[in-house]
Amino acid sequence: xxxxxxxxxxxxxxxxxxxxxxxxxxxxxxxxxxWIGGTTSYFIDADGGTFSDSSIFVNELxxxxxxxxxxxxxxxxxxxxxxxxxxxxFTVLILxxxxxxxxxxxxxxxxxxxxxxxxxxxxxxxxxxxxxxxTEPKVFNGKTGESSSSxxxxxxxALPPDKIADIEIVNVFKPGHGDKITFPVSGFVQEQCxxxxxxxxxxxxxxxxxxxxxLPLTANYNGSVIxxxxxxxxxxxxxVRLYAPVFAGVEYTFAEPVNDYVAAFESALPExxxxxxxxxxxxxxxxxxxxxxxxxxSVPSMVTFGEIAHQLLxxxxxRLLIHDV
Amino acid sequence: MVPSVxxxxxxxxxxxxxxxxxxxxxxxxxxxxNRIQYKKNPSETTVKQLAEQTHEFLTRYESLYQSxxxxxxxxxxxx
Numbered sequence: 001x002x003x004x005x006x007x008x009x010x011x012x013x014x015x016x017x018x019x020x021x022x023x024x025x026x027x028x029x030x031x032x033x034x035w036i037g038g039t040t041s042y043f044i045d046a047d048g049g050t051f052s053d054s055s056i057f058v059n060e061l062x063x064x065x066x067x068x069x070x071x072x073x074x075x076x077x078x079x080x081x082x083x084x085x086x087x088x089x090f091t092v093l094i095l096x097x098x099x100x101x102x103x104x105x106x107x108x109x110x111x112x113x114x115x116x117x118x119x120x121x122x123x124x125x126x127x128x129x130x131x132x133x134x135t136e137p138k139v140f141n142g143k144t145g146e147s148s149s150s151x152x153x154x155x156x157x158a159l160p161p162d163k164i165a166d167i168e169i170v171n172v173f174k175p176g177h178g179d180k181i182t183f184p185v186s187g188f189v190q191e192q193c194x195x196x197x198x199x200x201x202x203x204x205x206x207x208x209x210x211x212x213x214x215l216p217l218t219a220n221y222n223g224s225v226i227x228x229x230x231x232x233x234x235x236x237x238x239x240v241r242l243y244a245p246v247f248a249g250v251e252y253t254f255a256e257p258v259n260d261y262v263a264a265f266e267s268a269l270p271e272x273x274x275x276x277x278x279x280x281x282x283x284x285x286x287x288x289x290x291x292x293x294x295x296x297x298s299v300p301s302m303v304t305f306g307e308i309a310h311q312l313l314x315x316x317x318x319r320l321l322i323h324d325v
Numbered sequence: 326m327v328p329s330v331x332x333x334x335x336x337x338x339x340x341x342x343x344x345x346x347x348x349x350x351x352x353x354x355x356x357x358x359n360r361i362q363y364k365k366n367p368s369e370t371t372v373k374q375l376a377e378q379t380h381e382f383l384t385r386y387e388s389l390y391q392s393x394x395x396x397x398x399x400x401x402x403x404x
Contacts, residue, residue, distance in 0.1 A: 117381055249365065
């Protein structure tokens, strides 16, 4: 939920363990304590989508999650995140958008020790859209009070024996029935692709078919749909920049158009809407669905520049659920 | 109890000769990544390594994956 800075400071001073999202100005004013944070100024609260530089979105760890540890990671140490995670619990990870750790996690996570077995949930921090390219997204380590635009920050949370963590995604997109696209190499920047088995330049392909770049590429992971959103195409160089990496060996199709995002979120949410311990939604959903002032599936969340549900996702609502065993 | 890591159903799951239906994101991600890795390196060493990971996952999350465990191991799985 959105809180004023002084309200968050009180929670920190009371010793609560918190996951915080807010502007750099807001997060910089907080006292040291048991928290990690990442920059964003976009949120979905009870009243709907909103922009604020002075409020902070607060996720409190549940009362039973008393055993936690804050760690920072570089590109060199990030692959050990699973090894450092508790045997039973979950990890919340925040990556600054556009940083080397962002790229490293997005491309490497499926090969890290403990991938999926030890749940990692989290988000990519960002900046107000007019400041993209001029201001660096940050992550905050509340234990030290320091921020970074190059390190990742994580909170490893152990759970008692009668609790278990599970990550759920809510994706309003469905794979379309158009061309089947594959890529010879994995990564955020793509030049070549195969379309229905025929090699071609990806940027030229997108231009030739007049692709709606608001729609993500989708991949079917045994029934779960994973999105990869397109950031920009460069006709001159023939390069296409993506908000998450595509993976060689995975087949992609463009998503079907979504006419009513809010209705689509409502219908995509499971019937048993257990309150999530943590949730984040994508800035592209916020923008393309025009969520400013509108609710989205009744799920309060921070609005982020990439979502982590084990691996990096795009245009997806991610929820952490903690079940009784 | 989850059957042994050497149960043939785990191999079938990894190489893609056994399909299961689930809406659970974590398992779908694990299963698809396993198959991508096996496709890149279709050796018995890969199968053994991926079977161990899959077995560990199913053992940890047994309470949440009753339906999936029954699909994978049929009569060999009893809650």
